[in-house]
Amino acid sequence: MVEINNGEARKYQGNYRQFLQQKVEQEQSEASTKKKFQGVLRKELAWLRQGPKARSTKQKARIQRIAEMQAKPRNHVKAKLEMNSLSRRIGKIAIEAEGVGLSLNDKENNLDLLHDFTYSFSPEDRVGIIGPNGSGKSTLLDLIAGTRLPTSGKIKLGETVHVGYLDQHTNDLNQGSGLKRKVIEFVEEAALRIDHGGKQITASQLLEKFLFPPSQQHSPLLKLSGGEKRRLALCKMLIQAPNVLLLDEPTNDLDIQTLSVLEDFLEDFKGCVVVVSHDRYFLDRTIDRIFNFENGHLRRYEGNYSRFLEQKILEERNNETTERDQMVNNLPNKRELKIKSNFQNKIRKLSFKEAKELKELDLKLPMLEKQKIYLEKKINGSDVDISETSHQLAELIEVIQEHEDRWIELSELSEPAK
Template sequence: MNYLSAENIAKSFGDKWLFKNITFGLNRGDKVALIGTNGTGKTTFLNILAGLIPPDEGEVSLRKEIRLGYLDQSPTFDEQLPIIEVIFASSNPVASAVKRYEQALVSGDDDALTDILEEMDSLKAWDFESKVKEILGRLGIHDVDARFGTLSGGQRKRVALAKVLLEDPDLLILDEPTNHLDLTTVEWLESYLNTQNTTLLVVTHDRYFLDKVCNNVLELDHGSAYTYKGNYAYFLEKKADREEMEAAEIDKARNLMRKELDWIRRQPKARGTKAKYRVDAFEDLKDKASQKKYDNQLELNVRATRLGSKIIELQSVGKGYDGRELIHNFVYTFRKGDRIGIVGPNGMGKTTLLKLITGEIRPDNGQVVRGDTVQFGYYTQSDLDYQDGQRVIELVKEVAEVVRLGTGQTVTVSKFLETFLFTPSKQHDLVEKLSGGEKRRLQLLLMLMKEPNFLILDEPTNDLDISSLNVLEEFLSNFPGCLMIVSHDRYFLDQLVDHLFVFEGDGKIRDFPGNYSDYRVWLEEQESAARQAVAESKQAQKIETTPVAAIPKSTETNRRKLSYKEQREMEELETGMATLEERKSALIQLLNAGGTHEELTSWATEIEQISTQLADKEMRWLELSEWA
């Protein structure tokens, strides 16, 4: 069943066509990745499909009664609304029914309550509240009464993502949904979208996400669109074949054009005396031959300042805020060539550690000792600093006129800009006109020009397209100095780091030898071993508490009664579960009432712990109830 169709759509800005003559369709169950370099018009394309802006040419049609959910890069809602009202301000009939149900309860309108109860039943809306709590909790949103206007950019994006998921649309369009999510949340979203019977169009640079979630790829490239029926790995293979074929066609056209040009020049100047069809064919050939071939990117190889034998020592370093310990007595001595990834949930202290290392903040205890030769290159999520009316080439020349390469050679800043995918024409664009990803790319380039020998990259992959990531990965893989990366991009981490600092909470940082995939395998093994130990313990307890006479001598199921000890255990479980439920309800009320950041985090953590305890107790109670 076709959900959405785009016929020959085009969009231009001024006299430049962003894309033209694109025909595209989405069928039920399609999960399509939209790929293209920064500036090719991916967000504009999504806005046209979502009906937010019209195309200059062509037409977009959405099947009748299909509900579309759209997550854009900068979501906006009423700044004064609490988060919970943003979530429920929805066209989703289930959310609307739940909201009217709560209003009827408050007002005490029995007639309205009777009507809404029937609607709640027909919509199967009774589990909506638990779904809201699950999705908000997974996305790290606990204070649902906080006003939307008080949230950071990342928090706003997570609220908007929660809203669009809870609307349960037939067609989801997501623009960079993994930005501002930690690794655990990205993996949860990946699993959620895989298990939902959702039709999806998504823009993301997370290559593992693309490979596991998407079954089709749509590429925007030089104003045209190319479709690939497969996942991201299939796309890479077929794209290479296409570029090789097109490069051969361009070479052929250029050779033929030389012959035709010679013929054109030898003919009489009067156009009418020449074969018109051959002149027209020459113009077409000229267009083909003037296309740019898919040459390999220039090697990005920047010189790094020499790094001495003494780099940085963290001597029992500790740091906390408002009574909460983020880093507890952490000890580490950096060595030459260290390539460290930093992972852990948001708010655990990852950025705090980076600021301690660079000296931006001081530790509460312990000492950070830095070598004299250490020169930091610190990339943060802060905005690019430039003046109004400043062009790209002008901003870069403020740092240097030439760039020294690792080989000892020097190149002009214009040539160096090309290595970071800024074409000669793009170098003269106004900085303020660049896309978000292009500004991030420029920010990285300016940092590298200063020849650092200790790179610290805090979420460098946000807003960068895949082509830019490939260039950056190639450079970082050959970087001779120390490297620290905070990133939610699992592929990026796997390519570049050889051990991790894992923030586990309560100030503990685990130094894990291996990349992120190695860590996930190790973690699954630990969890599996823990589950096995619990199962064996329960089995041993079951055998221990079962009278010898009651143990069946055959494989047939035999009924038995609970022992006195098991009856007592069952009664204690019931009492314990009731107590835990009361505590959980009280904590939820506290969360809803609001509090300080530390209180909210503490309450949310305790709720998770109680939920785990309840699950274990309920499982044991069910086991015992079979014999009751």
């Protein structure tokens, strides 16, 4: 992986998880080096303040070294992002969905996105919503937030529920006077002063905790980068002290530091969290239940995203075993095969081309089986893209089944005519 940070491109070996680990170790090392450097510099400056005269060569060299240390460019150390929970009390009921369905109708198409979804979200729920693009994930969050009405069924929020909604495109930034507003004006729309850890702080002070210095707080929103807009939207949402969070692709455009702090924040958050995300590592850290869009229905899986993938692979293997068992059970016994073979001999004999194809299948099928075993072992490894490998395995199983069907068909014919 290659990270671009402060105009520097730095290369990392391994996958995303290994990158995060290396990044933490690197920052710890840089902090330690900086601390040692500052200690040495303080000692040298103390010696210099004593007013030594550069009489000897050693003293001249020491004074020159101090000057070089002072002139040395200092590594930019990021300020620590503070994202503290301001959530309010939540009752026993968070969100109740009962028979919810949604159809999108236009002049040409009638698209059913969701059928008969029923579920009661608890105050402690950590739910991930996944599925193909266009399946209805973001629309489901709109239904819960009340910005869209279901075609059938109903969604009810608890009496004490206060929803914080971070939509995928941070639409809130474009409302009102839009991107011409100043950063601090955008936050003050939610509150001028905030109770933070028992202390009253201003919106400006809270912005500083979210890494927006005073010099940037009076800049228009249109000058912010994608990541800064995302961080600002998080800041405004948390000011309103929600106890239910709806997060649509929250990791989009976030830097590593903000992403890490957000993960820790959600771990300590006192309330219900519903997340739509394609980020496997983020889902693994933040949720313990998944709803997957499957042909317009939301199917429930317990556990995080990695556990969901394991269940899907196991399900595919069970289906494969069932299909094979059915195929074996449907095969005729030896006596029936002999009668059938004698009957087929009267009809026609195996052609030369078919005999050649049968021999090729005899060689090819064992090789495909070995490849299948290799992919199954690969899936069980730690450093692998399970989703991609599972897709390869599913395609291979389909090829094997086609070849086996053809092999059975050819085997039931007699020897070729001479």
